[in-house]
Structures are given as C-alpha cells and as structure tokens.
Amino acid sequence: MSYVIRSVRAHEWPAAKELRLAALQDPVAPLAFMETYEEAVVRPDSYWRERTAKGAEGADGAQMVIAEAPDGQWVGTVTVLLEEPGTTDWAGFPVERKQGHLVGVFVRPEERGSGLTEVLFDAAVEWAWAHGAERVRLIVHEDNGRARRFTERMGFLDVGGGEHYGGPHRVLVALRPRPSGVHHVELWVADLAAAEKTFGWLFHELGWHEYQRWDRGVSWRRGDSYVVVEDSPARAGDRHDRMAPGLNHLALHAGDRAALDRVVAAAPDHGWRLLFADRHPHAGGPDHYAAYLENADGFEVELVASP
Numbered sequence: 001m002s003y004v005i006r007s008v009r010a011h012e013w014p015a016a017k018e019l020r021l022a023a024l025q026d027p028v029a030p031l032a033f034m035e036t037y038e039e040a041v042v043r044p045d046s047y048w049r050e051r052t053a054k055g056a057e058g059a060d061g062a063q064m065v066i067a068e069a070p071d072g073q074w075v076g077t078v079t080v081l082l083e084e085p086g087t088t089d090w091a092g093f094p095v096e097r098k099q100g101h102l103v104g105v106f107v108r109p110e111e112r113g114s115g116l117t118e119v120l121f122d123a124a125v126e127w128a129w130a131h132g133a134e135r136v137r138l139i140v141h142e143d144n145g146r147a148r149r150f151t152e153r154m155g156f157l158d159v160g161g162g163e164h165y166g167g168p169h170r171v172l173v174a175l176r177p178r179p180s181g182v183h184h185v186e187l188w189v190a191d192l193a194a195a196e197k198t199f200g201w202l203f204h205e206l207g208w209h210e211y212q213r214w215d216r217g218v219s220w221r222r223g224d225s226y227v228v229v230e231d232s233p234a235r236a237g238d239r240h241d242r243m244a245p246g247l248n249h250l251a252l253h254a255g256d257r258a259a260l261d262r263v264v265a266a267a268p269d270h271g272w273r274l275l276f277a278d279r280h281p282h283a284g285g286p287d288h289y290a291a292y293l294e295n296a297d298g299f300e301v302e303l304v305a306s307p
C-alpha cells in the first residue's frame with residue numbers, strides 16, 4: 001500500500017474542505033453526516049481554517065487522520081474527538097471516562113474495500129488510545145449497512161441503539177485493548193535513508209503508519225507497539241550482525257497467507273531478499289506459514305501469516 005496515513009496540518013484546510021465536500025456529495029451522506037453539502041459549501045474560509053486547526057497534528061482534543069495517495073490526493077479521512085470526564089457528550093449525557101468519538105468517516109468510493117479504510121481507522125483509534133481514551137465510540141445510522149458491517153469487522157461491538165441525530169442509530173464501542181507486552185523496539189542503523197526505504201515500505205505494506213519523525217530517526221506504529229529506526233549519535237560501529245549476540249530478527253504479523261504472499265512477491269523491489277528460499281513458506285516448521293527477509297544492512301525480518 002503506497003498511501004501515507006497521517007494527521008492533517010493546520011495549513012492544509014483547503015484539502016480538508018475539498019474532501020469534506022466530496023463526502024457530503026456521497027449518496028450515503030444523508031445517513032452518514034450531520035450537515036448537508038449546501039450548508040457546508042457556503043461556509044467561509046475561517047470556518048475551514050478553524051475546523052482543520054482543531055484536529056491538526058499537535059492538537060490534543062481531536063485528530064483528523066487522512067490517507068494521502070502517491071499523487072498527493074486525499075482519499076479518505078477519520079476524525080477522533082476526545083471527550084473528557086465531567087463534560088457532556090454529543091447526546092447530552094455526562095462523560096464518565098475519557099473516551100474517543102469517531103466522526104467524519106469517509107473514504108472515496110474508488111478506494112473502498114481495499115483495506116485502506118482499516119489502516120485509516122486503526123490510526124485514528126490508536127491516537128485515542130495514545131491519548132488516554134478508555135473506549136472509542138461511533139454512532140452509525142441503522143440503514144448504513146456498509147459502515148455498520150465495516151465497524152463490526154474492526155472489532156467494535158454494537159451496544160444498543162436509539163434515536164440520535166434525528167434518526168435511528170446504533171452505538172458501536174471498542175474498549176482499550178490490554179497492552180500486548182512489547183511497548184517498542186529500537187533499531188540503530190548506520191544509514192537512516194537506506195533503512196527507511198526498506199523498513200518504511202515494509203511497515204506501510206503491513207498496515208503500520210508513521211508515528212514519530214525527527215532528524216535522526218523515524219518510527220512506525222501498529223496497535224500499541226511501535227518500532228524506531230534511528231541513527232543515534234551514540235552509535236558504535238557501522239554494521240549490524242544478526243548472528244552476534246543481540247537481536248537476531250524482528251517478527252511481524254503479516255495478515256493472512258494471501259497478504260503475506262503479496263508482500264513477499266513485492267519485497268525484492270524494495271530492498272529485501274528472501275532467506276531460506278528453498279524451504280519457504282515453511283522454513284519455520286510445517287505449521288508455521290512465514291517469510292524471512294533480509295535487507296542490505298543485514299537486518300532480518302520474519303513475516304508471520306495468521307493461522
């Protein structure tokens with residue numbers, strides 16, 4: 001997947017406006033959004049500036065996450081609003097615990113069903129977890145079958161329904177997952193640009209998204225774990241030796257077998273070499289469907305297919 005999933009920046013309000021107006025012209029818009037195209041299109045620039053700034057990178061009450069295509073076009077968006085205990089929520093009920101509320105969920109029709117929505121959704125939900133939310137909610141119109149099915153597939157539970165926003169809606173909730181155990185892994189590299197090419201491509205293919213970036217490093221996140229690649233000023237030596245004591249390889253979830261096969265087929269074009277090719281995909285044992293890849297800097301990654 002060559003899309004970039006990231007938070008908007010405040011100055012990007014014209015693109016945010018364009019995507020919102022496209023969403024409001026979708027046939028399902030009357031079920032999905034609380035305003036009409038006619039209302040939105042006449043709003044002044046100051047409205048779009050303020051709306052974008054509120055959810056921009058660095059804001060802490062909301063985050064608007066977008067998917068950007070290789071040509072720069074924005075193809076999808078999800079916004080997460082943080083609701084603080086002691087306030088009232090969208091329906092006027094008291095908020096008892098810190099929670100996220102997903103709104104403005106939209107993916108352009110030509111990009112639907114491709115897996116992109118999952119990565120976008122994950123990024124918004126992860127932002128809520130990273131900001132201390134204990135649960136995340138989404139309100140979906142009863143008749144918006146596609147959105148309901150998608151949200152349930154993402155692990156949200158339908159906890160009830162009622163008249164909300166002037167129509168019958170379902171309330172879907174995800175609870176903050178228990179930490180998986182690994183907080184993050186940090187790899188020190190001698191050539192950050194080269195490492196970013198191989199790892200950046202791989203993480204994007206696996207549905208991770210860029211999480212942090214600074215002049216000497218970058219990290220990618222999926223769920224509650226992230227991996228840092230850094231050229232630290234304190235680094236000693238130029239070469240990683242996976243056979244020496246220390247980290248031998250990083251093992252990553254790769255989705256189902258077909259998804260793993262797709263990544264493995266494309267990997268040589270992105271700086272990865274298949275190890276143990278004669279025994280692939282069972283080099284790890286007859287019941288283990290996996291691929292072992294190595295990049296030019298000697299880092300090994302194991303991709304594991306779900307059972």
Ligand SMILES: CC(C)(COP(=O)(O)OP(=O)(O)OC[C@H]1O[C@@H](n2cnc3c(N)ncnc32)[C@H](O)[C@@H]1OP(=O)(O)O)[C@@H](O)C(=O)NCCC(=O)NCCS
Binds near residue numbers: 113
């Ligand atoms: C909602 C939305 C973001 C979902 O993204 P998507 O890429 O279309 O989602 P996916 O295709 O991955 O998943 C949709 C699921 O619904 C199913 N589906 C499709 N049409 C359906 C329908 N009319 N009724 C029920 N299920 C339907 C699909 O088969 C798929 O389920 P599966 O994975 O079990 O096969 C996207 O469709 C969208 O932007 N819709 C318009 C705006 C909107 O409704 N926003 C949500 C407001 S709460």
